[in-house]
Amino acid sequence: MNSNIDEKLKQKFLNQAQKLLISSGKSIEDLQTLFRTIQQSDQYPYFQHIFKSTEVIPCDEHKYEIEYLKRGQAAWEKRIVKSLNTMCTEVNLPLARRRNESEMRSVRRHWNELGHISGDLNRFRPVYSAKDFLDVICVLVNPNLKIDEALWNSGLIKIPIVTKSFVEIKAFYSDLCPNIIQYCSDETFNEAKEEENIKLALQILEKKLNIKSVREYARRGCPSSLRGKLWSAMLNIEHCNWHVTYFNYLKQNVIDFDLLVDNLYFKDVKLTAVNDDQLFVFEDYLYQMLLLFSRDTYVQACFTASASGCQPTRSFIKKKSGVEECSVVYPPNGIIPFYGFSMLVAPMCFVFEDPVHLYFIFRQFYIKHFFNLHHISAAPNAIIGLCVLFESLLRQVSSELWFHLQNIQVQPLRIAFKWMMRAFSGYLACNQLLALWDRILAYDSLEILAVLAVAIFVLRKGNVLKESSETAIEAIFSDISSIKVIPLLQFFLGS
Amino acid sequence: MARVRCCTDLDKTVLTQNFDKRFWMTVNSDEDWNFYWASVTTVRAIFNPSNDHPRLTDNQVINHFPNHYELTRKDLMVKNIKRYRRELEKDGNLLAEKDDYGSYKYLDFIPVTYMMPADYNLFADDFRRDPNHTWIMKPAGRAQGKGIFLINKMSQIKKWSRDGKSVPSAAQPRETYVISKYIDNPLLIGGKKFDLRLYVLVTSFKPLKCYLYRLGFGRFCTVKYIPSTNDIDNMFVHLTNVSYQKQSEDYNSIHGGKWSIDNLRLYLEGTRGKKLTDRLFDEISWIIVHSLRAAAAVITSDRHCFECYGYDIIIDDNLKPWLIEVNASPSLTSTTANDRIMKFKLINDILNIVVPNGDIPDIRTKFSNISSSPEALGNFDVLYDEDQASCELNDKDFREQKARGGIVPLISKTGMPFGKTKQSSAWR
Amino acid sequence: MTTELNFKEQAFLQIQDRPNAPFHSGCKMFTWTCNQSPIKNFTSIEFVNEYTAFLSIKIKQHSEDFGPSKILSNHLDEWHVLLNRYQLMESCHGEIGSNRHMILNQKQFTFMPRAIYQIRFFLQQPSPIWKEFSIVNVQIHSQSSLSKDRKPSIERLLASTLINDDQMTETTFTKIPLITELSQHLQAMWTICAKMHQSDYGSDRIKRFDIDGSYDVQILSST
Secondary structure (H helix, E strand, O other): OOOHHHHHHHHHHHHHHHHHHHHOOOOOOOOHHHHHHHHOOOHHHHHHEEEEHHHOOOOOHHHHOOHHHHHHHHHHHHHHHHHHHHHHHHHOOOEEEEOOOHHHHHHHHHHHHHOOOHHOOOHHOOOHHHHHHHHHOOOOOOOOOOOHHHHHHHOOOOOOOOOOOOEEEEEHHHHHOOOOOOOHHHHHHHHHHHHHHHHHHHHHHHHOOOOHHHHHHHHEEEEEEEEHHHHHHOOOOOHHHHHHHHHHHHHHHHEEEEHHHHHHHHHHHHHHHHHHOOHHHHHHHHHHHHHHHHHHHHHHHHHHOOOOOOOOOOEEEEOOOHHHHHHEEOOOOOOOOOOOOHHOHHHHHHHHOOOOEEEEEEEHHHHHOOHHHOOOOOOOOOHHHHHHHHHHHHHHOHHHHHHHHHHHHOOOHHHHHHHOOOOOOOOOOOHHHHHHHHHHHHOOOHHHHHHHHHHHHHHHHHHHOOOOOOOEEEEEEHOOOOOOOHHHHHHHHOO | OOEEEEEEOOOOHHHHHHHHHHHOOOOOOOOOOOOOOHHHHHHHHHOOOOOOOOOOOOOEEEOOOOOOHHOOHHHHHHHHHHHHHHHHHHOHHHHHEEOOOOOOOOOOOOOEEEEOOHHHHHHHHHHHOOOOOOEEEOOOOOOOOOOHHHEEOHHHHHHHHHHHHHHHOOOOOOOOOOEEEEEOEOOOEOEEEEEEEEEEEEEOOEEEEEEOOOOOOEEEEEEEEEOOHHHHOOHHOOOOHHHHHHHOOOOOOOOOOOHHHHHHHHHHHHHHHHHHHHHHHHHHHHHHHHHHHHHHHHOOOOOOOOOOEEEEEEOOOOEEEEEEEEEOOOOOOOOOOOHHHHHHHHHHHHHHHHHHHHHHOOOOOOOOOOOOOHHHHHEEEEEEEEEOOOOOOHHHHHHHHOOOOOOOOOOOOOOOEEOOOOOOHHHO | OOEEEEEOOEEEOOOOOOOOOOOOOOEEEEEEOOOOOOOOOEEEEEEEEEOOOOEEEEEOOOOOOOOOHHOOOOOOOEEEEEEEEEEEEOOOOOOOOOOOOEEEEOOOOOOOOOEEEEEEEEEEEOOEEEOEEEEEEEEEEOOOOOOOOOOOOOHHHHHHHOOOHHOOOOOOOOOOOOHHHHHHHHHHHHHHHHHHHOOOOHHOOOOHHHHHOOOOOEEEEOO
């Protein structure tokens, strides 16, 4: 129970001790000398104090740890690993290897057009898609649940998570009600008002008030010229020199090592962003971002933060199989990408031009939010919670629509799932998408994704009620690029 | 109500579908027509005085001005703009103000250009002053990137002129070329070069009335831009023309390398800020107005005519726009699904403006009839309306606006100030 | 000191007048009685929840003045409420908190008993959607008479982390990278560590993913 907390503290302490020893310049022979040195240091009282004051406390961290979901995530991860291994054997390439000199030179030379270093991508295919993941979520069943058909037969998700009711959602997103002027609802915003708003944003940013005040502001959307600054503030990223150092460190890792997952990223960009009429221009940025990302061990933090108790996949470096000290996390960031992963970065290219800045924003956004979109957990912000929220909101808001779809045996979640898993990226016009993502940061929650998905169903309800085949329903929702997100949400939340 | 009799000598579905949508009657060009969407060659023939073509009646409109080439031929456009600048300067117009380096503050919007071979000596002088610069040679009368090449050595231009002389020139006189300073610091997005294609509809040159289409786009090169001289022969790096880029193996047929103006604005606002972005788009509007006013002096503003121009503009990395050329017949061939929709809308909106309400056109009421309600304009915005531009601005206001880096209003020759038109809102 | 509790008595509470009702009351009572000496210097109760929504705890305090034989009959020795309807699940119909590992201590308890003789857990689960509800691995922690501090001490920490000399095995480096390359990496690491420390990032999060410059991975092992 407490090992977790202790571990952190222990690490911190050991690092401190190490520093201390290095700076003391003494060579330490045995434990006693070591201990004396530490005792004499001025940090000793501090650590003594925090060790004593660290309470053996009951912690809330574990409330999202649900046994069968943990097992579900583990089984799912096992499946991905298996399919990655199969691919590995098929293409006859190692998962990771050190590049030789000439390859390193080539990567360095093509750093700004990394597409050039990708090999034959025909042999690669995405490891999993949104559909695969949904299928996995659908079959998760709580063994302790009385499957009362009457209670659980409608809807795809059988996991009893209690989500916000429509009334609670309305209260939570009260700033999105129709009579509050929003950015991005175009017409209502006149130039004078806009200028006033920009001035206000600048004031808030300048005063460096707390995150809360920035969020408060961003609830009504970010002016596109200040979005970068506001996002940085909300994600608590202050651009500094060490970012550059770290960026270059990751870059060096890209130069040094060739990872099989790189090909998955290349393939993904080619399949998605390159064919997107809004995002294709950023192709080369995306390669950089994704390859750096795959080598960033800091990203592993999302596993601890998610509190679902799951850990990233580990493997063993060559010829050291089974030796615990030689186990490594693969890929270094612990994330195996799915089909469409690159769409989670791509829209951010509209906001940040500097690759370093872009990288750290993306990383933080991912760790805080997007990771939850493809991780099995009971947390309300994670994908299962969003699915349950989607189904329950749709039932509450329009039972007519819900039962029509149940009658013709169409599961609306099958349509909405891919939208949510990609946070709508690639489905909406970019200015609309960014306005949506503003709200994710401002409300510090992904729930808006489920709300928007329901709103889209309600918007096209008339068409849906006329149709009775699955393909016809799918056709209605195949193109949602004309949706004006904020006015729609305002309409929906005001209803 | 009589149906409009229309005809076209181009086989473009975006045209015929728009005709069909209006239930217009398609007729042959030798029949009695009301609306003719014709190629430039046909229009030249119709307006040729030696031609026995009957004079156009009051109920006929056609899609080109008789001497549109004053604007759309590269050499003539440059000539007219140079003349326009000189005239403004002679009149002491504020717009012709020059900066400390002797270049125009507001009218320096085309790259330095010379006619070849006529201005050869002027070019040679200029080249010697700055021998490191790259220049671009373009045949004055051709389009779609044909015959274009880059040079950065004097020897190359000498070779070109030698080769030209060796060709027997009796049957075909030497084609005129323009040579322009190559914009070697273009704004790159995602490391790639692009130019803007904007559609401008002119319904009259005297008085000038023009509209700007909102759904313009950026055209991207498929290859990363590298400003090195090694790549001078790889035209995929330099030329953004879709017809040219299509030959590249990296050409994507889903979007065709086209990026909407809205996305460009979103990107620039996000990465460069709103002020600079607004200024850029305002400057673009002014470039168009200036170029049209420059041409207005010499173009026959025939009341039967309207014309839709394709403006090619390059933005450099200081966010300064440069006018590269104006096309008289922008391509109506669709490269992608979105392109098709956009071009269909373009023709649709043009027809709504030049043939209001789908009535038989009558050029005697050409201007009184046009409703200027935003709905009637579709995706067009009025860019400049000489008749209506009568908003009072005294010198003080003018200076204030200028100081704010905002819109600099156009001042007429007579000193009578013209108002600011729908400039900035045109881009929302 | 830790005492594990095994409940002999696990009873559903019946609804008084309907002992044979087709539904259960949603309330259980677990009782545990101290066999030997009572638990003194009690500090906390640890357990893993299994779908219990609310928990109440009552104890019988052992009054030290009484001998064990007298206690059973002594009416003064009443049940005292240690914890009243403590919420374990965020919503009784939802997963959250259902598998939670809990440690309850002084902060949650109404009072800190001197000694425990008998303890009763009242489990409530009003939601009908669950098959079972319970709490498992129940442990009572108390400070042993020596009052040994359970909290980590610097001494113990160091001792447990360092490996004794005789346990160290000789590491043989077969391939040592070029010294320039090595120093390049080291310097990068050094800078980053330093910067990491200055910033808010916990230094525990930054680590190299390779081992001695090697990251040759052939196959993923599913763990």
